[in-house]
Amino acid sequence: MEEPKMPANPNAISDLAADAHQITFSYHSWRARITATNDHILRFTVTATDEFPTHPNIPAAPEVVKHADATVATGGSGQEYREPIVVNGATMPLTLNGNHFGLGQYTVTITDGALTVNRADQLILRQSLPQLVSAAAATADADSDVSTAHWTSRISTTAHAHYFGGGTQNGIVTLNDRLIQIKNENRWTLGGVSSPVPFYWSTTGYGVLINSYTPGEYDFSNPRAAYLMHEDATFDAYFILADTASGLIHGYHELTGAPAILPRFAFYPAHFNAYNRDCWVEVTPESTAAVQFEDNKWYKEYQPVNPETFNTGYRPGTITVAGLTLIPNVYGDGQVEFVHPDADGNPQTAIHESLNGEHDYQFSARAVIDRYRAAGFPLGWILPNDGYGAGYGQTSTFAGDLANLAQFAGYAKAQGVTTGLWTQKTVAPKDPAKPQKAERDLHAEIAAGVRALKTDVAWIGEGYTFGVNATASAARELQAVNARPAIVTLDGWAGSQRNALIWSGDQSGSNWRNIKSHIGTYLSTGLSGNPNVASDVDGIYAGSDPLVQTRDLQWKAFTPTFFAMDGWGETAKRLGLEHGEPFTSINRAYLEYHSSIVPFLYSLATTARNTGAPIMRPTWWLEANDYTLGDDLNDQLLIGSTFLLAPITGTYQPEANGNDVRPALYLPYGDWTDFWTGKEYTGGRTIADFPAPLGQTPLFVRAGSLVPRTAPHLTPDEMPAERILEYYPGYDESHFTVYTDDGVTPAYQDGAQAQTQIDARTDDDDTVHITIHKTTGTFAGQELRQPTTIFIACPTEPGYSVVQMNGEIINVPKRFGLRAHDPFAAMRTETGFTIEIPAMMINANDLEIEVQL
Numbered sequence: 001m002e003e004p005k006m007p008a009n010p011n012a013i014s015d016l017a018a019d020a021h022q023i024t025f026s027y028h029s030w031r032a033r034i035t036a037t038n039d040h041i042l043r044f045t046v047t048a049t050d051e052f053p054t055h056p057n058i059p060a061a062p063e064v065v066k067h068a069d070a071t072v073a074t075g076g077s078g079q080e081y082r083e084p085i086v087v088n089g090a091t092m093p094l095t096l097n098g099n100h101f102g103l104g105q106y107t108v109t110i111t112d113g114a115l116t117v118n119r120a121d122q123l124i125l126r127q128s129l130p131q132l133v134s135a136a137a138a139t140a141d142a143d144s145d146v147s148t149a150h151w152t153s154r155i156s157t158t159a160h161a162h163y164f165g166g167g168t169q170n171g172i173v174t175l176n177d178r179l180i181q182i183k184n185e186n187r188w189t190l191g192g193v194s195s196p197v198p199f200y201w202s203t204t205g206y207g208v209l210i211n212s213y214t215p216g217e218y219d220f221s222n223p224r225a226a227y228l229m230h231e232d233a234t235f236d237a238y239f240i241l242a243d244t245a246s247g248l249i250h251g252y253h254e255l256t257g258a259p260a261i262l263p264r265f266a267f268y269p270a271h272f273n274a275y276n277r278d279c280w281v282e283v284t285p286e287s288t289a290a291v292q293f294e295d296n297k298w299y300k301e302y303q304p305v306n307p308e309t310f311n312t313g314y315r316p317g318t319i320t321v322a323g324l325t326l327i328p329n330v331y332g333d334g335q336v337e338f339v340h341p342d343a344d345g346n347p348q349t350a351i352h353e354s355l356n357g358e359h360d361y362q363f364s365a366r367a368v369i370d371r372y373r374a375a376g377f378p379l380g381w382i383l384p385n386d387g388y389g390a391g392y393g394q395t396s397t398f399a400g401d402l403a404n405l406a407q408f409a410g411y412a413k414a415q416g417v418t419t420g421l422w423t424q425k426t427v428a429p430k431d432p433a434k435p436q437k438a439e440r441d442l443h444a445e446i447a448a449g450v451r452a453l454k455t456d457v458a459w460i461g462e463g464y465t466f467g468v469n470a471t472a473s474a475a476r477e478l479q480a481v482n483a484r485p486a487i488v489t490l491d492g493w494a495g496s497q498r499n500a501l502i503w504s505g506d507q508s509g510s511n512w513r514n515i516k517s518h519i520g521t522y523l524s525t526g527l528s529g530n531p532n533v534a535s536d537v538d539g540i541y542a543g544s545d546p547l548v549q550t551r552d553l554q555w556k557a558f559t560p561t562f563f564a565m566d567g568w569g570e571t572a573k574r575l576g577l578e579h580g581e582p583f584t585s586i587n588r589a590y591l592e593y594h595s596s597i598v599p600f601l602y603s604l605a606t607t608a609r610n611t612g613a614p615i616m617r618p619t620w621w622l623e624a625n626d627y628t629l630g631d632d633l634n635d636q637l638l639i640g641s642t643f644l645l646a647p648i649t650g651t652y653q654p655e656a657n658g659n660d661v662r663p664a665l666y667l668p669y670g671d672w673t674d675f676w677t678g679k680e681y682t683g684g685r686t687i688a689d690f691p692a693p694l695g696q697t698p699l700f701v702r703a704g705s706l707v708p709r710t711a712p713h714l715t716p717d718e719m720p721a722e723r724i725l726e727y728y729p730g731y732d733e734s735h736f737t738v739y740t741d742d743g744v745t746p747a748y749q750d751g752a753q754a755q756t757q758i759d760a761r762t763d764d765d766d767t768v769h770i771t772i773h774k775t776t777g778t779f780a781g782q783e784l785r786q787p788t789t790i791f792i793a794c795p796t797e798p799g800y801s802v803v804q805m806n807g808e809i810i811n812v813p814k815r816f817g818l819r820a821h822d823p824f825a826a827m828r829t830e831t832g833f834t835i836e837i838p839a840m841m842i843n844a845n846d847l848e849i850e851v852q853l
Helices: 135-140 245-256 365-375 398-414 442-447 465-479 512-527 546-556 583-596 598-611 746-750
Strands: 014-018 023-027 030-038 041-047 100-103 106-111 114-119 122-133 150-156 163-169 179-182 193-202 206-210 216-222 225-230 235-241 270-272 279-283 298-304 319-321 324-328 381-383 418-423 450-455 487-489 501-503 563-565 637-639 643-645 660-667 671-674 680-682 685-692 699-702 706-709 723-727 734-740 754-762 767-772 785-793 800-805 814-817 832-841 847-852
Touching: 030 245, 041 122, 041 245, 114 235, 122 235, 163 179, 163 512, 179 193, 193 225, 193 245, 206 225, 206 245, 235 245, 245 598, 279 319, 279 324, 365 381, 365 398, 381 450, 398 418, 398 442, 442 450, 442 465, 450 465, 465 487, 512 546, 512 637, 546 583, 583 598, 598 706, 598 734, 706 734, 706 754, 723 767, 767 785, 785 847, 800 832, 832 847
Parallel strands: 270 381, 270 563, 381 418, 418 450, 450 487, 487 501, 723 785
Antiparallel strands: 014 023, 023 030, 030 041, 041 235, 100 106, 106 114, 114 122, 122 150, 150 225, 163 193, 179 216, 193 206, 206 235, 216 225, 279 298, 298 324, 319 324, 637 643, 643 699, 660 685, 671 680, 671 699, 706 723, 734 754, 754 767, 767 847, 785 832, 800 847, 814 832
């Protein structure tokens, strides 16, 4: 009797063959190809057709989820492949030896049903060969959750894997035990996805980039394996192999492009609002959302009924002034009392705001710039809006309005502030030769002085290729005039980091939960390959609680970029200027300090571009274990490997004066110094009930840290040509590279950049050694003659000190005590030793400092 035959394995490998730069085989009835970009990146493609793809597939008609936001994707739609995900098309020769081949220090093995990568005897990953599902098969499968063509795959690894990436997964850092969406959700609160990236990586040494613009879903509920799905008929993935997190992220950059270094002005606070559209009416101080102006009167903001504002009918609080129907920007509890009502109870007059203050100057965008300067609040850029019915002029023609924009941009530039615009819809007129009023013409706007852009959800809300295409197109327009792009976006994808800064989206202020969620948002975005991420201080809506606003700004002041999103809240949003004392002084101090650490943040941005290490990092970056890699520390973060911030994200033991206590924080291994008091702590432990007076967010500096600074200032144009270096002694050798360039043009991409290497160590006998090497590299406008101030944190006056320039001892002023010109002088008691070296040529002189503590 003949025994029954076993069914054939559909995943059995056949036709395995090697060409100079590729390995091919078949399984099922599908064709597979493996190529290598370099010795640590390989590409694996599977297709059911006769040809391998030449570019990533795109979704035909992606679902646009609006979440009751009528503006989403109303200003543009349509998926079109214009920008690649992968910009590195290099391949290297591969030599097949039986069923395996070498890739640098790795061995890749192809067997029936699986692709395996090992390093020596260590498993890095084992991928079950991808399964392609046709549209017909998906439709016929009643149990399938996907009704379109798609593929699935399982990638397993060793035990104790931790997973990260996936793009801007709001508030979410670690992916373990989660099912995440790689799709555009237009949901900007905790758990929402606002800028997905089809890239994840594992602490076991591999990362995966899916070369597709299609929606996907990644399941990390099994710590030993990831289950992947994309709505794509073709499987096309890159496997990135590296020992470290920064190496894996840098591998993503090798494929998709290095992250942009933003122009210098983008490292300063920004103010966004919609001028030129709204009207103000005088009300009593007790009225909801009343704002006090320079004339000491109180006013409330209203919008005209206009389809572009998505206000097309009656809303609570609607009024009529001189025949114009107006609705309140903020209704609140509806309590409004007009100062000069007519017989019907409506205001008799309404004042139309403007960019240049042709009338009623205090209601102009110019007045905002003046307001920041008068208060001593640093400001780098302003977006007076074009979109949602705002425009940028009140003339009858596009040319007249453009001239108004140019006049405003010129005024702002004279004050050291850069002008940008929002985008609600396409930025090109229907007829480029005859642009009409209310149309956009980005080319003309750039000629008028615009240097920044915010791609709003009404324009790019469809996401996928649309967002990437929009930011790339805008970047080219700016680069055409030798301007470095500053593009704020959401609804991004893989490759967005080449041109854009990711914005977290709209949230409400006066909400402690959003502070905590933003920390996770920043970390997830950086770990997904985009170090440039920002959000609104205290949200766009609500925001009447000065305590929440101040606590939010306190930690964001240590990040590169943040915004005051004004015009939609219960009060004016001016980075704390609106709240009065003591909040105004506290916010001012943090903003001033932020301006002083721009050299530090700018250098971290360059390091992120060069190495993959994010600017904002999770705690485990310095100490990785199951605890730090988990969810418990998502409310604290590192800035570089220097500062550890444990912000106040809620009330715990609040006092009437705003003081509070942080329930707990964790210090990674090593020695740490309290930024405020100079008290030293040993890491590797949790500290409970840490005090946080109103002016002091919990903040620590790692021993050995070098912090390059400059003196506080108001605008980028006013940055002093003065080097300040702070050193927190530590027994391990420390190194920091300070990067500088012109901060304005894209010339840094061609090497027009200067570097200053700084080394430091503290010997066992507490002798500090610091070397500031001569600056190398050049760029246009470089300031080579600069004074240098060095501050060494220490509790007592040193025994002796020696300063040498090029090996010769020089006599310079020295003193022990508090820092000079410290914005935090009223809050900080830490002492140190200051050395002041007069101006010298930084490219011709090495400095060596020795101090006995």
